[in-house]
Amino acid sequence: MSKLIRKPLNKKEANGISLIHEVSEDNSDLHYVSFKMVDLQSGSVYQEKLEKLECCIVAVTGKITVTEGENTFEKIGTRDSVFEKKPTDSVYVSNDQTFEVRADTSARVALCYSPSKSQLPTKLLQASDLGVEKRGEGSNKRLVHNILPDNDPSANSLLVVEVFTESGNWSSYPPHKHDQDNLPEESLLEETYYHEQDPPQGFVFQRVYTDDRSLDETMTVENGDMVIVPKGYHPVGVPAGYTSYYLNVMAGPERVWKFHNDPDHEWILK
Numbered sequence: 556m557s558k559l560i561r562k563p564l565n566k567k568e569a570n571g572i573s574l575i576h577e578v579s580e581d582n583s584d585l586h587y588v589s590f591k592m593v594d595l596q597s598g599s600v601y602q603e604k605l606e607k608l609e610c611c612i613v614a615v616t617g618k619i620t621v622t623e624g625e626n627t628f629e630k631i632g633t634r635d636s637v638f639e640k641k642p643t644d645s646v647y648v649s650n651d652q653t654f655e656v657r658a659d660t661s662a663r664v665a666l667c668y669s670p671s672k673s674q675l676p677t678k679l680l681q682a683s684d685l686g687v688e689k690r691g692e693g694s695n696k697r698l699v700h701n702i703l704p705d706n707d708p709s710a711n712s713l714l715v716v717e718v719f720t721e722s723g724n725w726s727s728y729p730p731h732k733h734d735q736d737n738l739p740e741e742s743l744l745e746e747t748y749y750h751e752q753d754p755p756q757g758f759v760f761q762r763v764y765t766d767d768r769s770l771d772e773t774m775t776v777e778n779g780d781m782v783i784v785p786k787g788y789h790p791v792g793v794p795a796g797y798t799s800y801y802l803n804v805m806a807g808p809e810r811v812w813k814f815h816n817d818p819d820h821e822w823i824l825k
């Protein structure tokens with residue numbers, strides 16, 4: 556199996572917490588992005604003290620109460636399934652802060668991390684304030700919820716977005732990459748994908764490849780899998796009958812999303 560794909564851990568920890576995914580510098584080739592997905596039983600509490608990292612706490616499903624110092628955001632979260640396609644609530648917590656996530660209902664919570672040295676205010680990223688985009692045309696259409704886009708100054712290095720791609724469509728397509736620290740031409744952003752499909756027995760195909768094909772992995776990605784994109788193009792194809800969801804986390808030396816399309820396939824945009 557490719558070292559870029561991760562199957563759910565489903566590791567039951569203490570007090571009603573299950574670790575679904577943990578991606579970090581210790582177990583991947585990533586240096587900027589790290590990620591945890593946890594399931595919380597109703598009433599359970601997840602606590603963490605951040606060092607020189609910032610964190611976007613995404614209420615993927617269910618309702619949670621997030622506390623950091625004097626800040627309390629009660630019963631946030633908007634959906635029982637991502638496939639309700641409603642934007643959801645998140646909370647930004649900066650470096651050197653300690654936060655707590657209490658599950659008001661059973662909840663799946665994404666913890667999206669990247670480097671941060673200059674502390675910014677803790678902030679609720681309210682669902683109703685998120686930018687929603689309908690991108691693409693033909694069989695290249697997708698729906699994008701911008702949770703922490705690069706034009707939102709709430710974070711130092713973190714970018715978070717979720718994408719819905721319907722039956723028979725492609726996304727992250729035409730294939731693009733952002734693996735060169737060469738602004739204004741291209742930015743260097745590592746990326747992770749947390750995938751779900753509806754109905755859940757579905758799968759999508761994702762290819763991660765470089766111009767010189769020194770990296771060229773095509774993966775069958777199933778419900779709950781993660782894909783790690785340290786570099787290269789990373790298109791996703793969705794078979795007929797299924798809807799794809801993925802949550803992207805990106806980070807790099809500059810908080811700018813400036814991608815470069817694969818010149819072999821850019822013609823489809825014309």
Ligand SMILES: O=C(O)C[C@@H](O)[C@H](O)C(=O)CO
Pocket residue numbers: 690697716718725726727728733746789803814
């Ligand atoms: O536009 C899309 O299809 C989503 C992708 O841009 C995805 O968020 C990504 O690959 C970001 O680099």
